[in-house]
Amino acid sequence: MFPDERTWAESRLTRRAAIASALAAGGAAAGLAAEAKPQAGDVDSAARYDMKKSINLWAFPYPDQMSLVDCLQLAKDAGFDGIELNYDLENDLSPKSGSAEFHAIRRQAEKIGIAISGVCSFLFWPYPMTANDPAKRARSLELAGKMTQCAHDLGTENLLVVPGAVHIPWRDDYDPVANDVCDARAREAVGKLLPQAEKLGVNLNIENIFFNGYLMTPGEMIDFVDSFASPRLHVHFDTGNIMLFQFPEHWIRILGARIGNVHFKEFSKKGTDHSLESFRPLLDGTTNWPAVVAALDEAGYRGYLTFEYFHPWLHYPEALVYQTSDSLDRMLSGAPRAPVAG
Secondary structure, three states: OOHHHHHHHHHHHHHHHHHHHHHHOOOHHHHHHHHHOOOOOOOOOOOOOOOEEEEEHHHOOOOOOOOHHHHHHHHHHOOOOEEEEEOOOOOOOOOOOOHHHHHHHHHHHHHHOOEEEEEEOOOOOOOOOOOOOHHHHHHHHHHHHHHHHHHHHHOOOEEEEOOOOOOOOOOOOOOOOOHHHHHHHHHHHHHHHHHHHHHHOOEEEEEOOOOOOOOOOHHHHHHHHHOOOOOOEEEEEEOHHHOOOOOHHHHHHHHHHHEEEEEEOEEOOOOOOOOHHHEEOOOOOOOOHHHHHHHHHHOOOOOEEEEOOOOOOOOOOHHHHHHHHHHHHHHHHOOOOOOOOO
16 A cells, blocks of 8 residues: 555544544434535535446457457446447448448347447548548548448447548558648538438537647637538547547537537556557546546536447456446446545
8 A cells, every 4th residue: 555545544544433433422413414525626426427338349359259249238238328339341330231231230239228329430540531642532431421321220320530630640651731731621521421411310520639630629629510510510529539738628618519429538648658559448547537527517418428448358358348337337426536646
C-alpha cells in the first residue's frame, strides 16, 4: 500500500469509527446521515445516469475465435445494451453481403436481445474522402454509401464517418493534403452522402480524430456540422482521440446536443506512446470519467456509450468484455470516487 492509499484508508476507518460510536450512543439517524452525506469531490451517490452501455466488435476475438453470433451473445450475457459492428472488406459486414444478410444479422440480434448501436469502419483510412487520388475518393463515397444502407438494414441510426485527413501518420500511402483543400473535399463528400442518409433515416456522425490534423477543435467541428443544417448530421464524439493534448469534458460542454453517438476510449497521459497501443481498458488511464459522464448528462445525452478497444485479450477474451461492462456500470451509477493524491 502506497502512502496516499494508507492515508485514505485511515480516513475511511476514522469515519467508520465515528459512525459506529454515534450508533452506539443512540444516534442512529445522525450516523446514517453522516455516512450518506457526499464528501467534497464526490459524485452524488444517488445519481443514475440514463445512458446505454455498448461495446465495439474490435474488443472481441472476431472472426478468428468467435463468430458474430458468439460476440452478440457474449455482449448480451455481459450486460451490454448494444454492440457496435464494423464494416470491412471481408467479413459479415462487407460489400460481399447485402440487405438479406444484414436483415438476418438484425433478426439474430433481436432474438438474442441486444441492439446494434452503430456501424463503424477502418475503411475511411485506406480510402479517405479527401485523398489526392480521385479513384480513392470515389471508392470512399461508394463504400460510405454501402455502409449507410448497411446501417439502415441492421436497424441502427448511427454510422460513424471520418470526413477526411490532412495527414494520416500511420499510413505511408497518403500524401498530405492542404488544410483548405481537405476541408473543401470533406464538405463536398458529406454533402453527397447526406441525401441517401436522410432518405434512409441514418445519422452520419462525424468523428473527432485529432491525429489526422482535421477538425481539431470544438469550434471547427461545430462549424462543419452546423453548416449542413441537416437533422441527420451529428458528432460521433470519441473521448480518447483528443486526450493527448485536450480533455473530453471540455469538448462535450461545447458540442452539447450535436453529439449523436459516443466512443469511450481510455487513454493515459503518463506514457509517450502515441500509437493505438496508448489506448487502454476502461479506468486504466487518466481520463476524468466522472467529469465526462456528468458533462454528457448535462448536455442531455441519453444514447450509447461504446467502449472502443483494438486488442482482444489473448487468453480469456471474455474477461475484457465483462470487465468493461462492470466499469461502465460504475461510471453510470454515479457512485462516489476515491480521492486521488496530488
